[in-house]
Each structure stands twice: as C-alpha cells, then as structure tokens.
Amino acid sequence: MPEPLIQLENVHKKFGDQVILNGVDLSIYGGEVLTIIGKSGGGKSVLLKHVIGLLTPDSGRIIYEGRSIDDMKKAERRALKNRFSYMFQGTALFDSMPVYDNIALPLKERALLPGPEIKDKVYEKMSQLDLHDIEEKYPSQISGGMKKRVALARALVTDPEIVLFDEPTTGLDPIRKNAVHSMICDYQSKFGFTAVVVSHEIPDVFYISQRIAMLDRGRIHFQGTPDEIKNIDDPVVNEFVKGLEAEQDDLTGMDTHTYGEQKFQIEMEQLRSNGTVFSLVLFKVDNMEEINNKWGHAEGQRVLKNFAEHITNNLRHNDTCSRLGLNRIMLLMPDTKIDGARHVCARMTGNLKSADVFGDSLRAGFSFSVSAGFEQAHPDSSMEEMLERAKSDQNKFYDFRTC
C-alpha cells in the first residue's frame, strides 16, 4: 500500500457540547477520488474543513505526506494550502462581484499568471463548464445550477493538486449532475489531482470513486472500494446505501447497477432451474472523452441520455437495461441466444438516426461512436465474468460523424 497523501489520526471535534467528530481515522491517497458518504448533519463538511485547515481538531493529528501540520512552519503551511482547492456546499461565491471576477480572483490575488493569461484561463474553464455569456452577471442573477458550476470553475481554475468537493451536485438537474461527475472523473484522470468528494449521490458516486468512506456517529464506519461497499454485510452500511439508492438512474431512466445485478441474478436462477438461456449486451460510448473535451460535459451527458432513450424505446417486452458506469450500459435479453441478441441490436442500429442522439444540437465536427459486446449466459458464469467476456468481444456498434 503506498503512503497516504493525507492522513487523519484520531481526530476529535466538538461544537459546544455537541460531538461532531469522535476519533476519525482516514487515509487519502494521491491521485484517487475518495467519496465521503454519511447521514446529513453527520459532520462530513466539518471533516472536509479539517482537511483544508479551515477548522482545527480539538485533538488528533492531520498529517500531510508524513508530516503533521502542527510541525510545519508558516511558509510550509501556505505552500501546502496553495496545492488545495475547495468547493463549498453553498458555493460561497462573492455576491458583490461578477462571475468573471469570482473565477479570476484566486489567480489575480495570488498573482499566479499575467493578466491576459488569466483571462484565457477563466474563459477556458467557463467554456468547459458550459458557462456562456454570464461573465458580467452577478451570482444572484444566475440559477442555482449555474452557481454550482461557477464555484466549480473557481475551484479548478488554479489547477490544484487536491480538490475538496462539498456536495458538488446538490440541486442540479440529472444532466448537469452527471456532467459534474463526469468532469470530476475526466479531470482527475487527465490532471491526476486527488479529489475528496462529500456526496449523497448514490450510486452515481460509485461510478467515479476509487474508494468510499462512510462517516457514522463521528467515526469512519467503513472505507473501501465501491464494490466492497455494495457487497459488505453490515446493517449500518446496507441501510444507508439502500435508503439512498434509487431503482432508476435519473439520467438514463434505466435500472441502476444494483438493480441490474438483481435482474441478472433472477435470469441466472431461471437458466439454472429451467435452462432458459439469456444474453447480455454491453454498450460503451467510445468517444465520450472526445465529446466532453470538444463540446462540454453537459453535451456528453445529453448525448448519452438520448442514446439510452433510443435503446429503451427499441427494447423488446422482456429486455431490461441498466447503467453500469459513466458511459456503460448493460442490456439483458431473456429467452435470447447470442445470435438473436446480435440480430435485435443490428435492427436497433438500423433505426438509430443522428437526430435521435444529437437532438437539436447537431453541429459540424460532431461524432458519436458506440461499441457493443455480446455474451450468452452459462450456468456457471458470474455477472463480472460475462461482462468481462462481453468487453473483449466489443465491436463497433454505431459510428456517426459530421464534417
């Protein structure tokens, strides 16, 4: 196991008589996306504020790269702080400054770049976050969703190494919410920053996180991978996760990963007891990154939503679809052999028109590419094994490009 980038050791915090953190032990590793989940009012934001130094623990230690913050000199603390960025739950935008000045402020005040470069950088971030023609507006003149994105732009404009997101998607519509998740994921893989996200968005955060930590009664009750949290037999974790996890993914309208898995198990039972064969198809949007980079993350999610709708509309009566990840969809086809599955999907491709995917937003240079992998179920296969085999079988399913 590598050395943690940030380590919280037995951190306690009280406000008056109210105990908020009661011995938190948490490790954050460089380059990972760690999501902190837990009940509302359970101290997740307080925990995040300890990580950046906005709050200091009553007892316990916070260690950065092996050194306790208490042992650091003032200049070292400042240098450390410069590596961080924080996105507040309530956005904390400067309401007496226009949007442009809000985003440019950290660059201007810290004199990180010369004037013209600051302008380019701010406009680049605004464009990436789908923020157009609002630079002159004040935060009170824009919608809640836009405010979130402006706050996100301000957090990312300094190209930080560690970004702390306090409920970055609360109050956003499904497209924007997924766009923010996709952006955190993309930027994280592109720039390699470490992200700590406080969120309630289950299962969406499972798609983007390498590790999940659950805060309960002032302590870290669980930390592990998304797969571990889904499979753990722990009543506190199960109750919390199931309580928040919807049956349907709100972007695509399809089943979530967990419910897709349940349907897979039902089909597998049928196969084992009655010998009813079924097939699995794995769709993957191949050029999601290209779409995100070129047209923005919101457009990427809009295209995915339209594509998912097209699949749903062309399903047969018993077929079911579920979203497995940011750009992966699983289709289960009961009573269908692999050739039948290929046939149905070929018909689906034939029906698919550019307008179905792009809607009104079709522009020159747009491209959309999906691959599909097919696999027929065997009684001894698990879902992971079938998905793995379908992945290796993946071939071009649909390719569209405008000039």
Add this chain to the structure above:
Amino acid sequence: MHNMSLKTILQDLGARSIAVLQEMGQMGLFFIQAFVLIFSRPFQVSKFIQQMYFIGAKSVFVIFLTGGFTGMVLGLQGYYTLVKFGSEGMLGAAVSLSLIRELGPTLTAIMITGRAGSAMAAEIGIMRISEQVDALVTMDINPVRFLASPRIAAALISFPLLTALFDVVGIMGGYLTGSILLGINPGAYFGRIESSVVMQDISSGFIKSVVFGAIVVLVCCFQGYTTHTRSEGFGARGVSLSTTTAVVMSSVLILVFDYVLTSILL
C-alpha cells in the same frame, strides 16, 4: 446559599471582564495586522480607490449638508448668546474654533459611521455567514488584508479630508446666518477666524479625524468579521446585531476618544 450566589456573581463578572479584554485584544491584533498589510505587495490599488470612492466621495453630500447646517445653527446660537454681552463680533472665532477643534472631526466621524461604517459591518458580516471569508482562506488569500486593509487605508485619508470639508462648509454656514441673516460685518467674522485659529487647532482636529477614522473602520470591520462568533444571534440576526453594535460602539468610542485626545492635545 448566600455565598454561592455571591460566588456566581463574581464568576460571571470575571468571565465578562475576561471576554471584554479578550475582544479588545483581538481588536488590537486585527488592527495591527490590517494596518501592516496595507504596505504588503502587491498593493491593492483598485480596492483602495473603490473604498476611497465609497467612504470618501460618496460621503461628500452628507458632510456638506451636516457641516452646513451645524455651522448655521452655531451661527444662530452663537449670535444670540454673544449679543447679550455685546460681543457678537467674536462669532467667527466661536464658530470656527468649535468646528475645527471639536464638532468637525466628531460629527464627521459619526456621520461616516452611519453611512459607510454600518455598510462595512453588514457587508463583511454577510460575507462571513455565507462562507465567503472561508472561501478566501481556502484560496490562500488573507481575509484581513483583502477586506480590512484597503478600508483602513481609505479611511485614514478620507476622514481628514471630509473633516476639512465639514469645517469649511460649517464656517460658511455660520457666515450665512451670522453675517447675511443677522448682519454681522463679514470682515469682522472672517477677521476673527484668521486671528483666533492657530495651527495647533487645525493639527489637533486633524489628529482627531485620523484617530476617529481608524476607530470607525476597525470597529465596523471587526464586528462584521466576527459575526459568526456572536452567541446571541446567528445568520441574518447575527449580521443585524453586528451592524448595530458596530455603529453604537464606534459612536461611543468617538466621543470617549474625543475627550481623551482633547485632554492630551490641549
């Protein structure tokens, strides 16, 4: 039982005294930090100009009105008092010395407290409760430097200038009532001013205005900055309490320091 209640009263008194001393200490450190950071690079020129405009330029009309009417009242009251002793020719000296030594710096400071000080406390208070101050900290921007330093620099320059304006307009107001309405010889009015006002009067008025400027901005910025620590009210109520406390405390401190400075400078 009697001993217990006496102990409780003493404990309470002690705790309050410590809290007051702590607040004074924090305020002192806040001022020193804000003042020193005025000179840190890069200079915050645009914010300084904005504050000069807000504290200084936008207060000119209010100062013009209050200065004018104060001078006119002094002219009237002074005339009817002096005329009883046959000394109405001294009106110019009475009006100008009252204004330059006392009323100019004091009333100017109180007027700016009401106009700009309350706004400062409310603005910084709202920034505090909506986590904007925390946002500055996370961006490694010193909030005291960002919020208080330009305001203190602007106040230290604006207050003496506005006081000078108050004095001049007040003297002209006295001239309006004393000479134009009540018929004192204008030559006598201005002659008395020239002969009675000495440089020490002007410099003491100047020193007072600088000190009052520092007090007003310090108290108002500090009250706004510490809104979140108020135990008697949170959120919008906390901001309203901070603003009220800022105005009341500034006004009282202006009068207290006026006495202290007068006793030193006389």
